[in-house]
Amino acid sequence: MTDKPVQGRMTVSGTDGVVVFLIGMRINNWWAVRSWLPMVRAMPRMLKELAREPARGLLGVRAIPGLRNFSVLQYWESREKLLAYASDRSGEHRPxxxxxxxxxxxxxxxxxxxxxxxxxxxxxxxxxxxxxPPVGLGQARGLVPVGRRGERAAERLAS
Incomplete structure (x- = not known):
């Protein structure tokens, strides 16, 4: 992700459907490192695997850090690709x-x-x-000037 702002009013390029997947963990006992550390380590491995293999369908990701709660916001091409990744025995997720x-x-x-x-x-x-700067779905799908899809939210929802 670039930190350089894109000047002006922008919107997402394209109007295809999307799957929004939120996943997180909460550390209930900080002293139980054996319970939570493997989970903290597993998510980056999965995200690296998905970044190496764009055909799996992950469009974009954003970490949402916290003190006790850690979450990841993901955008996927389709429900089918998300479910296929979740059930793939050869990937990082199943193990x-x-x-x-x-x-x-x-x-x-x-x-x-x-x-x-x-x-x-x-x-x-x-x-x-x-x-x-490009964030969220705009980072995942790319940006275009608002005028291409409508100046008002109602217009962009209708397109």
Whole structure:
């Protein structure tokens, strides 16, 4: 990601649907390092794998750090590609998920996890970025001047 602002009012390039996937963990017991450290290490491996293999469908990602709660916002091409990655036995996710489940049973609540998936059909979102570096969906899909898709949010939602 570049920190250089794109001057003017911009919006996302394209109107295809997108899947928004939020995933996170909460450290319930800081002293239970064996329960949460492997999870902290697993996410970067998965994201590197996905960055090396763009055909898997990850469009963009943004870390949301916190003191006890750590989250990652992801944009995916489709529900099918997200689910295929989650169930792929040859990828980084399945072994990490199996290991987490083993540690979770042994750790009895020392670390919590969550995820939320939103399937957003084409025409069901709109974006605007004013004098901002590319972030979020704009970073994932690219930016165009607002005028190409409509000056008002209602116009961009209708396109």
């Amino acid at each position: 990490a998920w199996a290991a987490f489940n083993r540690r979770a049973r042994a750790g009895r609540g020392e670390v919590g996890i969550w995820h939320e998936t939103f399937v957003v059909p084409a025409g069901s979102y709109e974006t605007i970025y004013g004098d901002m």
